[in-house]
Amino acid sequence: MFEITFLGTSASVPTTDRGLSSLLVEYGRHRFLIDCGEGTQRQLMASGLGFRRLDKVLLTHGHLDHLLGLGGLAGTLNLWRSTAGLAIHAGPGPLKLARRLLEEVVWPDGPPRMRLDWIELSAGPLFTAPDLTVSAFPVRHAGDDCFGFLFEETPRQPLNGALLDELGVPAGEERGLLARGKAVTLTDGRRIEPGQVLGPERRGSRIAVVGDCETTEGLAEHVRGVDLLVIEATFLNADADKAEARSHLTVGQATRLAIEAGVGQLWLNHQSNRYAKGLVEAEARAEFGNARVAADFDRVTVG
Numbered sequence: 001m002f003e004i005t006f007l008g009t010s011a012s013v014p015t016t017d018r019g020l021s022s023l024l025v026e027y028g029r030h031r032f033l034i035d036c037g038e039g040t041q042r043q044l045m046a047s048g049l050g051f052r053r054l055d056k057v058l059l060t061h062g063h064l065d066h067l068l069g070l071g072g073l074a075g076t077l078n079l080w081r082s083t084a085g086l087a088i089h090a091g092p093g094p095l096k097l098a099r100r101l102l103e104e105v106v107w108p109d110g111p112p113r114m115r116l117d118w119i120e121l122s123a124g125p126l127f128t129a130p131d132l133t134v135s136a137f138p139v140r141h142a143g144d145d146c147f148g149f150l151f152e153e154t155p156r157q158p159l160n161g162a163l164l165d166e167l168g169v170p171a172g173e174e175r176g177l178l179a180r181g182k183a184v185t186l187t188d189g190r191r192i193e194p195g196q197v198l199g200p201e202r203r204g205s206r207i208a209v210v211g212d213c214e215t216t217e218g219l220a221e222h223v224r225g226v227d228l229l230v231i232e233a234t235f236l237n238a239d240a241d242k243a244e245a246r247s248h249l250t251v252g253q254a255t256r257l258a259i260e261a262g263v264g265q266l267w268l269n270h271q272s273n274r275y276a277k278g279l280v281e282a283e284a285r286a287e288f289g290n291a292r293v294a295a296d297f298d299r300v301t302v303g
């Protein structure tokens with residue numbers, strides 16, 4: 001099950017209601033902080049999520065409204081010994097910028113106690129565990145080195161209780177072994193292979209997070225069929241000229257992507273304070289019923 005918490009949903013500058021870009025994706029004990037705008041550490045405190053196991057940061061791109069908070073957050077993680085190490089994933093340019101912030105501004109006199117891993121993103125998997133794969137895919141926004149992220153839960157094939165009962169496999173250790181893919185021998189000498197007692201395969205949940213974006217061209221193939229898509233919608237459709245000039249999306253571009261790619265839920269963030277409350281969401285829902293504008297501290301679970 002994925003849990004997504006929006007920590008900052010404002011575009012470019014914070015407002016009294018919205019912090020700068022950041023959101024946390026949690027899957028089991030894995031935590032991924034996507035972007036880290038100024039003020040993110042305070043948002044983490046206010047959300048109650050805290051700093052424990054916060055050891056992976058993924059940057060969508062190098063604009064300051066998405067990474068300036070990394071200096072303060074990293075300083076606190078190191079001070080409080082919240083994590084033994086911090087892995088920072090970003091495209092080559094943004095990674096260089098984040099590295100300068102930490103190495104030249106936060107720790108100019110030498111490396112911190114906490115280990116820092118600088119990992120240059122390219123398209124493809126960046127994190128794999130038996131139950132989860134996280135991949136990066138290219139996004140276009142005001143230059144190079146921008147990435148979106150796809151989180152995919154590994155499909156599972158649980159045991160079929162009815163078949164286990166039918167074959168007389170007792171509850172307990174035998175079923176545990178079968179669930180872990182091991183054959184068992186029952187007290188009457190019969191050998192049961194895991195393949196004999198599996199139920200139908202359950203597809204894993206999938207979510208995608210895209211940061212700032214100037215065009216949705218080419219994105220549908222990367223986010224096709226996801227249960228939830230987070231993407232920006234900085235401008236209303238009437239301001240398409242401004243959206244294009246500033247390398248951002250309109251509501252319509254985001255909803256058309258959601259429709260084309262067949263996504264389940266669409267969550268829009270990176271909100272401009274030029275619009276009255278509710279306008280962006282109303283425009284989005286008129287085009288795609290399962291669209292929402294994210295507010296700071298909104299929390300959504302998938303799976």
Ligand SMILES: [Zn+2]
Nearest residue numbers: 012063065212
């Ligand atoms: Zn931005």
Ligand SMILES: [Zn+2]
Nearest residue numbers: 061063141212
């Ligand atoms: Zn940007």
